[in-house]
Amino acid sequence: MDGDDVAKGMDELRSLRQWFLGELSKLRKPGTSGIDEIAAIPLIEVWHKLLDWATTADLATEEVEWVVNAAKNAEVQYNSYKRNVGDAKSxxxxxxxxxLDVFPSLFDExxxxxxxxxxxxxxxxxxxLAGEEALRSLSIVAYVTQRMENLDEAVLSASNSAHQAGEALALAEKAATKTATGALENSFKSTASNSATTAWVFRLGTIVTLAVTVVFGLVYAAGSTAESVDNWHEVVYRVAILSALAAIAAYLGRQASNYHRIATWAHAIEIQLKAFRGFINEIEDEEARQAMFVLFAKRVLEAPPDGKGSNDEVTNLIQPLVDQASKFRPTT
Incomplete structure (x- = not known):
């Protein structure tokens, strides 16, 4: 019976030796060991060496049992070391x-x-030596762990700061957009006002020129005589003056019409700039919103009307956006 116990104990001893050898092989594998693993290598190595020695030493049954129990407890501690962090790891x-203290008394016997x-x-x-090296490594592990905790806190703080900075940036962008939109509205408002004033001046000039033309025509008609009608030089002179006045009146009228069209266009865009943000906020689809922004920006920033389009074409900027938005409406 005593021999069976020894054989059983030796089998457990060999099994534990193989386990520590396997763990030691994992720790020594290139590129896989960090500071935590390096700290454990000296102890795992000496455990394997002592168990290898114990399998060939002339140990009594009770002594084999001591070594087996100590090795099993060491296995438990090493598994705990791999799972835990901080003080529990230490x-x-x-x-x-x-x-390992089981061995000195065994050596004495x-x-x-x-x-x-x-x-x-x-x-x-x-x-x-293994104990001393492990203690030195343990102090390094504690130091690195503390620094890692500080680093984690710093990263968390930086992340929070970045989040706050992102929120601040979003608010700044919103404020900048609002400010830019307001400046653009004022610019179109100024353009509309100046163009309307200019159109009124050209319109007044047209009316005055036409009035002068009519007055000159009446004067020429009233002062005409048989001699003057027969004098073709005088007739040509009078026709030239009246034609020039009519041409000036036509030019002034055309300029008045152009500036009136620009004033109408600028005033329409000013109004639509005020309404656009409220209109676009009702669209939930982000892709549709971006498409609306692009389309509206293109129409707002394009060249002023050249006088060839109708008033509807000049002022109706929102309708193309409505048509575009309808394409993104989900089908029912």
């Missing part, structure tokens, strides 16, 4: 080191039984 690493002392002393030294 405590798990300390526990992984603490379970073996030396009493005649074990090779230099080999035992080398193992003691390995345990001591």
């Amino acid at each position: 405590l798990a690493l300390v526990g992984l080191r603490g379970h 073996l030396i009493k039984r005649g074990a090779f002392a230099p080999e035992i002393d080398a193992l003691r030294n390995d345990i001591s």
Whole structure:
């Protein structure tokens, strides 16, 4: 029965040795070890070395059981070390080191039984060095963890600041858009007012020129005699003057019409600029909204009317937007 217990204990010992060897292979794999893994390597390495030694040492059944229990507890601590962060991780690493204390008393018993002392002393030294290296690494882990927490806080703070900056930018863009729209409205309002005034001046000039033409015509008609009618030089002179006055009147009338059309166009855009934002806000589809902005901007910023279009073509800017918006209306 005692032999069966020893065999069973040795099987568990070999199984644990293989487990620590597997973990050590993972830790030593290039490119996979961070500061947390590096801190655990010395202890995992010495655990594997001691378990490998224990499988060939002349241990009693009770001593094998001690080593197996300590190795199982070390396995639990290492798994906890991998799962946790902060203080819990540090405590798990300390526990992984603490379970190595089963070996010094075991070494003393073996030396009493005649074990090779230099080999035992080398193992003691390995345990001591692994513990010291682990403690140094533990301080680095604690430092890095603290810095990472500070960095996370800084990132969170930066993220909040960025969010606030984004909101401020959106408000600034909205204010800028409103300001720009207001400036554009004022510009078209000024254009409409100046063009209307100019159209009135040209219209007045047309009326005055036509009146002068009529007066000259009446004067020429009243002063005509048989001699003057026969004098073709005088007739040509009078016709030339009347024709020139008529041409001036026609030019002034055409300019009055052009400026009146520009005034009407600018006034219509001023009104539609005021109404456009309220109109566009009712469209929920973002793609449709952008299409409306592009279309309206194109029509607002294009050249003034050249006098060839009708008043409806000049002033009706919203209707094409309505037609465009109807294309984005979902079908029922």
